[in-house]
Amino acid sequence: DGGITQSPKYLFRKEGQNVTLSCEQNLNHDAMYWYRQDPGQGLRLIYYSQIVNDFQKGDIAEGYSVSREKKESFPLTVTSAQKNPTAFYLCASSQQGGDTEAFFGQGTRLTVV
């Protein structure tokens, strides 16, 4: 079945650590996105990529980094510079162009301990 797989589902980070969230898709989509979700704030765009080896900052990119070495993969690293990383992270993908919806993974809940 085609879809988007995020792993792990739950992740715990100690203060000062970098952690990487995985996102893989087999939908052959060109565009991929990372969103952060906090209660009452909806989805905020962290980074997006419309083609391999290229990505752009979203609204809240500070303290995060990404790579897009393969079409299928778009990992997100939460660095120690992100002061408030506890949140629910959602990865999505879509075809290029506005007339297509985004498909979402099941999310990763990151907690700082």
Place this chain on the structure above:
Amino acid sequence: AQSVTQPDIHITVSEGASLELRCNYSYGATPYLFWYVQSPGQGLQLLLKYFSGDTLVQGIKGFEAEFKRSQSSFNLRKPSVHWSDAAEYFCAVGASGGSYIPTFGRGTSLIVHP
């Protein structure tokens, strides 16, 4: 830049009652509009979408939405709510030209009383 406003943070309805969730968008041209649903701890699932044509759009799970250009609205409706409809609902807008980066509203939490 496009934006989406969902004015209701929470909506409470009784099972079997009708439902309308409000969504207003801001975009200079004809937008692409979407409604998604999210169960707790899960990703988002597409309910329906509007690109062009008939302004009344039918979706999954008995939902429908109506695009009203004059009001910049895309409200979601369901004639009879089931307890399983309790979830978070997000309205989103995408650009109709150039790159597509979906912009989401803050969401409306639907509570269903038995």
